Amino acid sequence: MKQIKQIQTHLIISGSFTDLYATGKIITFCAISQRGDLDYAFHLFRHLPNSSTFIWNTMIRAFAEKNQPIQANSLYKEMLHSTGFFPNNYTFSFVLKACAELTNVFVGREFHSHIVKLGWESYDFVLNGLIHMYANCDCVGSARKLFDASLNLDVISWTALVNGYVKNGQIEVAKHLFDQMPERNSVSWSAMITGYAQVGMFREALELFNEMQLGGFRPNHAGIVGALSACGFLGALDQGRWIHAYVDRNRIELDRVLGTALIDMYAKCGCIDTAWKVFNEMPERDVFAFTSMISGLANHGQSASSVQLFLKMREEGVKPNEVTFICVLSACSRMGMVEEGRKIFESMSRVYEIEPQVQHYGCLVDLLGRAGMLEEATRIVREMPLEPDSYVLGALLNACKMHGDVELGKETVESLIQRSLDHGGVHVLLSNIYASERRWEDVAKVRKDMEDKNVKKVPGCSLIEVDGVVREFVAGDRSHVFMENIISLLLVITKQLKDFPFDDDVGIELPQ
DNA sequence: CTAGGGTTAG
Numbered sequence: 001m002k003q004i005k006q007i008q009t010h011l012i013i014s015g016s017f018t019d020l021y022a023t024g025k026i027i028t029f030c031a032i033s034q035r036g037d038l039d040y041a042f043h044l045f046r047h048l049p050n051s052s053t054f055i056w057n058t059m060i061r062a063f064a065e066k067n068q069p070i071q072a073n074s075l076y077k078e079m080l081h082s083t084g085f086f087p088n089n090y091t092f093s094f095v096l097k098a099c100a101e102l103t104n105v106f107v108g109r110e111f112h113s114h115i116v117k118l119g120w121e122s123y124d125f126v127l128n129g130l131i132h133m134y135a136n137c138d139c140v141g142s143a144r145k146l147f148d149a150s151l152n153l154d155v156i157s158w159t160a161l162v163n164g165y166v167k168n169g170q171i172e173v174a175k176h177l178f179d180q181m182p183e184r185n186s187v188s189w190s191a192m193i194t195g196y197a198q199v200g201m202f203r204e205a206l207e208l209f210n211e212m213q214l215g216g217f218r219p220n221h222a223g224i225v226g227a228l229s230a231c232g233f234l235g236a237l238d239q240g241r242w243i244h245a246y247v248d249r250n251r252i253e254l255d256r257v258l259g260t261a262l263i264d265m266y267a268k269c270g271c272i273d274t275a276w277k278v279f280n281e282m283p284e285r286d287v288f289a290f291t292s293m294i295s296g297l298a299n300h301g302q303s304a305s306s307v308q309l310f311l312k313m314r315e316e317g318v319k320p321n322e323v324t325f326i327c328v329l330s331a332c333s334r335m336g337m338v339e340e341g342r343k344i345f346e347s348m349s350r351v352y353e354i355e356p357q358v359q360h361y362g363c364l365v366d367l368l369g370r371a372g373m374l375e376e377a378t379r380i381v382r383e384m385p386l387e388p389d390s391y392v393l394g395a396l397l398n399a400c401k402m403h404g405d406v407e408l409g410k411e412t413v414e415s416l417i418q419r420s421l422d423h424g425g426v427h428v429l430l431s432n433i434y435a436s437e438r439r440w441e442d443v444a445k446v447r448k449d450m451e452d453k454n455v456k457k458v459p460g461c462s463l464i465e466v467d468g469v470v471r472e473f474v475a476g477d478r479s480h481v482f483m484e485n486i487i488s489l490l491l492v493i494t495k496q497l498k499d500f501p502f503d504d505d506v507g508i509e510l511p512q
Numbered sequence: 513c514t515a516g517g518g519t520t521a522g
Contacts, residue, residue, distance in 0.1 A: 260519040
């Protein structure tokens with residue numbers, strides 16, 4: 001930037017500042033390059049003695065690429081009212097990109113009408129931009145209309161539409177379209193793989209990842225990230241390790257996104273040490289990497305490290321987001337770190353300027369409730385500024401179960417029913433509360449209610465890979481042939497855990 | 513001067 005300013009000074013002195021080619025080069029560098037300075041480019045742009053369509057386009061492009069879609073669009077509007085500069089195919093592909101990011105289809109339709117009026121609709125870049133914009137705004141029907149009417153489709157149009165159906169939750173339609181594609185490349189494969197991962201179809205994601213390679217396509221960055229995410233959810237450690245080795249072998253850049261995906265995969269597969277290793281090796285860590293690691297530690301019962309890492313974020317200048325707080329608060333909750341949790345909750349709005357959402361109140365209620373502070377938990381539910389949801393009340397109910405408070409449990413279930421938040425789990429918890437008090441008649445009544453109202457409890461389940469085979473565990477499932485041996489071994493382990501001298505003093509100092 | 517695919521949650 002320093003040299004750029006020198007060049008600029010030179011241009012002014014030599015009178016070449018009116019040279020559109022030279023100023024265009026400077027604006028492009030400042031606005032687009034990673035080492036540039038968009039604000040400075042805009043400042044220059046405002047003070048140019050004359051301009052060009054190219055320069056307008058470059059500014060609009062820069063705002064679109066640097067996640068400032070509103071500025072991009074208002075600059076476009078300004079361009080329309082300017083004298084002598086008309087939007088062209090380039091302008092529209094930038095504006096549509098901004099619009100897709102805005103996910104505001106009303107603005108998008110307005111641009112669409114301009115595009116039709118000026119005759120750019122069937123130009124390939126503009127058409128693909130339109131399909132992408134509609135798909136991203138969750139208007140896959142409009143995207144489809146353009147797609148069906150066009151004679152100018154390519155692999156990019158197809159991929160954009162596949163992605164639209166994924167976003168819309170129509171994964172089967174997306175797959176059907178994917179199968180029909182006349183031509184596929186790594187990007188289209190990745191789109192379908194991550195599509196499966198995003199809707200929770202992890203096996204299908206991994207199958208497609210393997211199929212992609214059998215088809216001779218090399219997995220790229222996004223495809224790898226999607227596959228790793230699937231590995232984490234499936235507990236598919238072997239596959240995940242293989243992908244990690246592939247990344248190393250092919251010198252694929254371990255950037256923030258890929259690093260986070262690896263951390264998440266290892267943590268979910270039980271390898272918290274390897275997750276740490278990846279975390280420490282990352283050259284740059286953003287809020288996603290930190291949150292992923294904090295969550296992994298919490299899930300491994302290492303709450304103290306989880307909170308320490310949360311505090312370290314601030315030292316590294318990384319600002320936590322709403323998800324980070326959910327992870328760190330649940331870490332506190334699990335290890336009974338009430339004071340730490342309370343302080344962190346309180347710091348949300350005061351220090352980090354994030355207003356607690358209903359989920360955060362859920363964590364707080366869980367924290368207090370598990371620790372047996374039922375009165376305070378109830379007070380939070382009563383006084384919180386948001387309407388409590390099923391998680392908040394569920395946390396309270398769970399606390400009632402843990403601490404045997406039948407009356408509060410009943411009240412909580414009542415308020416859940418009033419708000420129509422009672423799913424199967426709620427009734428099961430209530431019946432368990434009665435059971436712990438040996439009130440069998442009440443237990444039977446709840447169970448009968450459930451049958452009458454036809455509420456079903458979805459059993460919890462978990463997956464892990466052992467020797468390359470993915471095993472599934474379902475809560476309450478006793479169908480295994482060695483069930484008796486398993487249960488007696490579990491009893492032994494439970495006894496050993498109870499006798500284990502855990503160190504309750506986690507020794508963390510929180511800043512005031 | 514242009515387009516499609518990406519990570520964290522209870």
